[in-house]
Structure formats: structure tokens, C-alpha cells
Amino acid sequence: MSNTTLDQISVCMPYGDGIIVNKVAGTAAAGINNLTSVISSLKNFNNATLQSYITGNLTALYSACKSYANGDISDLDTTNNNILAGLSDPTNTTGNAGCNAAFSSDSWVPSNNQDSSYSTAISCKVSNGNSGALSNCDNTFATVGGSTCQGCMDSTQLLTYASSGANLVTKLDSRYTAACAFNPLLGNVWDNYYTIKYTNLGFPTAKVQVVGTVMYRVQQLIPTINDTTVATSVFKSLNDFRSVLDTINTNLAAVNSLTDPTYGMLAGLNCKLFG
Amino acid sequence: MLVIATSIYGFVNASNVGPAFNSLSCSLAVFTDDLLNGAVTTNQSSFFVGLSTFSSNLTDLNTNLNTISTNMNDLKASGSGTSDAAVTNVQAVEGNIKLIPDNAGTGLMTLTYNTPINSAAPGGTLASTFINKLGKWDTSGTLVYNLYTAVVYARAMMKGIKDSAVSFDGQIATINSQVGTMQTTINNLITNVKDMDSGLSTYLSYLNYPGSYGNLGMQGFYGFLILFSFFALLGTLLTVCCDKAGCRHLMYLSCIFLFLGALFAFIVAVLFSIFVPIFTWTCQYLNTTVSSAANFQSKPIFIQPTSVPF
Numbered sequence: 001m002s003n004t005t006l007d008q009i010s011v012c013m014p015y016g017d018g019i020i021v022n023k024v025a026g027t028a029a030a031g032i033n034n035l036t037s038v039i040s041s042l043k044n045f046n047n048a049t050l051q052s053y054i055t056g057n058l059t060a061l062y063s064a065c066k067s068y069a070n071g072d073i074s075d076l077d078t079t080n081n082n083i084l085a086g087l088s089d090p091t092n093t094t095g096n097a098g099c100n101a102a103f104s105s106d107s108w109v110p111s112n113n114q115d116s117s118y119s120t121a122i123s124c125k126v127s128n129g130n131s132g133a134l135s136n137c138d139n140t141f142a143t144v145g146g147s148t149c150q151g152c153m154d155s156t157q158l159l160t161y162a163s164s165g166a167n168l169v170t171k172l173d174s175r176y177t178a179a180c181a182f183n184p185l186l187g188n189v190w191d192n193y194y195t196i197k198y199t200n201l202g203f204p205t206a207k208v209q210v211v212g213t214v215m216y217r218v219q220q221l222i223p224t225i226n227d228t229t230v231a232t233s234v235f236k237s238l239n240d241f242r243s244v245l246d247t248i249n250t251n252l253a254a255v256n257s258l259t260d261p262t263y264g265m266l267a268g269l270n271c272k273l274f275g
Numbered sequence: 276m277l278v279i280a281t282s283i284y285g286f287v288n289a290s291n292v293g294p295a296f297n298s299l300s301c302s303l304a305v306f307t308d309d310l311l312n313g314a315v316t317t318n319q320s321s322f323f324v325g326l327s328t329f330s331s332n333l334t335d336l337n338t339n340l341n342t343i344s345t346n347m348n349d350l351k352a353s354g355s356g357t358s359d360a361a362v363t364n365v366q367a368v369e370g371n372i373k374l375i376p377d378n379a380g381t382g383l384m385t386l387t388y389n390t391p392i393n394s395a396a397p398g399g400t401l402a403s404t405f406i407n408k409l410g411k412w413d414t415s416g417t418l419v420y421n422l423y424t425a426v427v428y429a430r431a432m433m434k435g436i437k438d439s440a441v442s443f444d445g446q447i448a449t450i451n452s453q454v455g456t457m458q459t460t461i462n463n464l465i466t467n468v469k470d471m472d473s474g475l476s477t478y479l480s481y482l483n484y485p486g487s488y489g490n491l492g493m494q495g496f497y498g499f500l501i502l503f504s505f506f507a508l509l510g511t512l513l514t515v516c517c518d519k520a521g522c523r524h525l526m527y528l529s530c531i532f533l534f535l536g537a538l539f540a541f542i543v544a545v546l547f548s549i550f551v552p553i554f555t556w557t558c559q560y561l562n563t564t565v566s567s568a569a570n571f572q573s574k575p576i577f578i579q580p581t582s583v584p585f
Contacts (some may be wrong), residue, residue, distance in 0.1 A: 005467040028453035031446025037439040050429045057422040075403040192389035237361035251346040268324035273309045
């Protein structure tokens with residue numbers, strides 16, 4: 001057997017790539033391979049698979065941003081997380097000096113939906129069955145609606161009512177008396193932690209985001225990716241591209257024996273048969 | 276007794292002889308047939324139309340190239356068309372993803388706290404642990420990078436198909452001019468493969484008899500040994516235990532036939548000692564030959580011309 005023949009059928013061997021066109025088509029190989037690639041895409045371009053791949057990563061991004069913005073996951077080191085843990089305990093003598101009886105009914109935790117899989121999760125230290133969030137507390141931490149604003153107090157949500165640390169202290173003074181040692185401590189936490197988080201990462205998702213934060217940009221981004229009613233979204237674009245390929249496939253019906261992406265000649269040029 | 280025991284074992288395993296010959300011959304014959312007439316690829320994911328079909332359809336392909344190209348006008352278009360708009364739209368979203376961390380597309384999110392957080396005069400700073408998890412578009416393993424990469428991949432898929440359509444369009448003239456040459460090359464290859472197939476069939480014809488009759492022959496031989504061994508044993512028992520002296524003739528007759536059988540087995544063993552290594556080396560030779568390009572295109576020393584130095 002000549003070396004030419006050996007070379008030509010070598011691509012069909014187990015170690016070969018099966019692209020026999022490269023061996024027999026000479027200078028026309030590139031054109032035929034490009035046509036074969038397009039024909040193959042008429043069948044293989046799967047917009048649903050691509051959308052699923054993108055959705056997985058988009059969901060991961062948004063879920064993480066939401067968890068951190070809501071305070072469900074702590075982004076502090078151990079020392080500062082322990083500070084928050086101490087502030088959540090109404091029996092902690094560092095903070096409960098001079099406080100009234102109402103103080104012992106509240107536990108200020110970063111979030112009422114903390115992710116317990118993280119060791120940094122801080123539990124609510126009271127068990128009166130009540131909780132406080134934006135939905136049932138007004139900006140003076142008074143009850144709105146039927147659910148008492150008391151008990152497990154969602155700090156990340158409720159502290160969005162304050163305009164400064166001093167403003168927060170004023171609100172807490174009304175609730176726990178001005179002598180309560182807890183008030184200025186939480187006020188400092190607002191200045192050093194919460195306001196910085198609100199400004200850069202964004203508010204918790206129970207509140208409308210403001211321009212300039214990561215959460216705002218993420219929320220604006222989502223429909224530009226997965227909303228098929230948005231004309232320029234990624235998913236709409238993938239669907240439109242798939243439609244173009246479907247139209248081509250339909251229009252090539254007259255030369256089906258050559259171009260059918262499943263049974264046509266151009267779909268059947270892989271000679272890797274031996275092994 | 277010993278002959279009966281070993282013959283029974285041989286009788287049972289004789290059924291492997293025929294299929295072994297047939298398997299080797301089938302594997303060799305199928306490859307050349309598949310190359311000429313087509314088959315599904317070994318990984319079952321695609322198929323080959325066969326050299327014969329490829330050659331005969333090239334004329335059809337040449338005639339319809341312009342039709343195919345016209346139907347791909349949208350894919351070939353730049354600056355217009357649905358597919359071009361799709362690629363452009365996805366690229367715009369990539370730009371927005373880059374802005375997630377810092378609104379500039381260049382750096383990480385800014386999120387640094389004052390520490391200790393409950394102090395009225397904190398002396399230090401503390402970076403949020405979320406900064407590096409969020410990451411940025413070009414930092415591998417981060418949330419923004421993963422989303423950006425996924426969207427870029429989708430655009431690359433679409434762009435790649437468009438580029439292939441454009442490249443094909445530019446090659447139509449070359450394909451037109453090369454069809455005749457291609458068909459000549461393929462027809463020559465078909466001739467060579469058919470010659471190889473013909474040569475193989477001569478070699479494989481020697482395998483037909485052992486493949487077809489191997490089992491029957493071996494089982495018949497072992498059956499012969501079992502039968503006359505039994506007769507010999509029967510004759511011995513009747514002579515010794517039942518005091519039938521006349522039955523010693525059965526023993527004598529059986530021994531004659533067992534002697535002839537042993538002589539035949541000796542001749543068969545000599546023949547197998549020639550054939551079996553050849554077939555074993557053939558399989559090993561094929562395994563080595565198809566394992567790499569260098570092996571496939573080399574020629575063994577024993578079939579090189581004597582004038583070529585080792």
C-alpha cells in the first residue's frame with residue numbers, strides 16, 4: 001500500500017480525527033469543512049442548553065449578592081462577627097446596662113433568615129415568637145399591622161430607617177431609654193458597617209435599591225439576560241439565532257441529501273470507524 | 276479415565292475455536308467495507324457516508340453550492356440581519372456584566388468597613404469577605420467571571436457559525452475548481468482500498484474452514500476420544516471384574532483407535548503450532564499498527580526491500 005493511501009486513511013484510525021476531507025479535498029478542504037461546520041450547527045446549536053448554562057451562573061451571582069446584602073451570610077471577620085453576636089444577646093452586660101424592660105424582649109440579629117450552614121450565623125436570643133422587619137415596623141420601630149414589632153429584630157432591614165448613627169441612637173433611645181448602653185453601640189455599628197454596606201453593596205432586597213450599588217446593577221442586568229420579552233436580551237438573541245438556523249434548514253430541503261443535518265452527506269464525513 | 280476427563284474438558288471448550296477465527300476475519304473485512312460504503316463511527320456520535328457516496332455526490336454538491344450559500348445570507352451578513360443583531364446584543368450585555376463590581380469594568384467591588392465596628396473611634400479597616408467571591412470579569416473562579424464566561428461562550432458559538440458561513444462563501448470558487456481533482460483523488464483511494472480488501476479476502480479465505488468447521492471438527496475429535504476411552508475402560512472392567520476374558524478384544528480394539536487418535540492429535544498440534552502464533556501475531560500487529568500515526572505509516576523490517584538498510 002502506498003504512503004499516499006496510508007496517509008489518506010490514517011485519519012480514520014483510532015488516533016486520527018476522522019476528517020477525511022483534509023486528506024482528499026486539497027485546497028477545497030477549508031471550504032468544505034466550513035460548510036460542514038455550518039450544516040452541523042443546524043442540528044447541534046442548542047439555545048436551550050446555552051440558556052441553562054447561563055441561568056445557572058446568573059442564579060449563583062444573584063443568590064450570593066442577595067444573601068450578603070440581606071445579612072443572611074456574614075462578610076466580617078471573627079472578631080467583628082462576635083461583636084454582632086454580643087449585641088444580639090439582651091443579657092449581655094456590655095450592652096444591657098441602663099436599658100428598660102423592652103430591651104430584654106428584643107434580639108438584634110443581622111437577619112431573620114441567616115444561612116445556618118455558615119458557622120458565622122447568629123441566632124436570635126429571645127423566644128417570644130415575635131420578629132421585627134420592614135414589613136411590620138415603621139421608622140420609629142413601632143408596630144405596623146397585626147404583627148408586633150418586637151423579638152428577633154432584623155438589623156439589616158430595620159437600620160435602613162436611620163439616616164446616621166446618631167439618628168439611629170435617637171430612635172433607640174425612645175425604645176430603650178437614653179441610658180441604655182446598647183444604643184450608642186448599635187449606632188457605631190451603623191456608622192462603621194451597615195451604612196457602608198448599604199452604599200456599596202446595596203439595601204436588603206425588601207427595600208428598593210438605589211443607583212450606584214452592586215445590587216442595583218445586578219437587578220438591572222437580570223432582564224437583559226433572561227427576559228425573552230426584552231428584544232435585546234441574551235435569551236431572546238439565542239432564540240432568534242436558532243430561528244435563523246431553522247429557516248436555513250427548511251429552505252435547503254431541495255438539497256436534503258447533501259445538507260440534512262442528520263442524514264445528509266455533509267453531516268456524514270467523519271470516517272473514524274476503526275477501533 | 277484421564278483421557279475421558281481431559282477429553283470432556285476439551286469437548287466443552289471446543290466451541291471457542293470457530294468464533295475466534297470468525298471474529299478476526301470479520302473485524303478486518305468490516306473496516307474496508309465501512310470505509311467504502313459508510314457506517315456509524317466507533318463512538319456512535321456521527322457517521323461516514325462512505326467514499327463511494329462522497330465521490331458520486333460531489334457533483335451534486337458542486338451544482339448546489341450557490342443555492343446553499345444564498346440561503347445562508349443572514350449568517351453571512353455583517354451589520355445587518357437577525358443573526359448579526361443577536362451577536363451584537365449579547366456582546367452589549369457582556370459589557371454590563373463587567374460593570375457589576377465597580378461600575379467601571381476594571382476593578383473589584385469597594386466594600387471596606389471600619390473596625391472594630393462597635394467603636395466610636397475605630398482604628399482599622401476590614402475588607403468584606405464578599406469582595407473576592409463576587410470578583411470581576413477576568414478573575415477566574417469568581418461569580419462575575421463565571422457569568423461573563425458563560426455569556427461570552429454563547430456569543431462565541433453564534434459568531435463561530437457566522438464565521439464558518441462567511442469562510443465557506445469565500446471558498447466556493449475554489450471548491451468549484453477542485454471538484455474534478457477531488458473525485459480523482461477519492462476514486463484512486465477507493466481503488467486502493469478495494470485492492471487492500473481483495474488482498475485481505477485471499478488471506479481471510481484460509482480462515483473460512485477453521486471458522487466454519489472448527490467447532491464441529493474439534494468436538495468430533497474429542498467425542499471420538501471419549502467413546503473409545505469408554506470402550507477401553509468397559510473392556511478392562513469386564514475382563515478383570517466380570518471374568519469375561521473375551522472382552523479383552525474390546526480393549527485391544529479401543530487401544531488401536533486411541534493410538535490412531537493420538538497420532539492424529541499430534542499432527543493437528545503441529546499444524547496449530549504454526550497457525551496460532553501467526554494469528555496471535557496478526558492481532559498484535561494490528562493493535563500496534565493502528566495505535567499511532569508513526570506505527571501506521573511505518574513498514575515492518577521483514578517486508579522492506581532487501582536493498583533498504585535496517
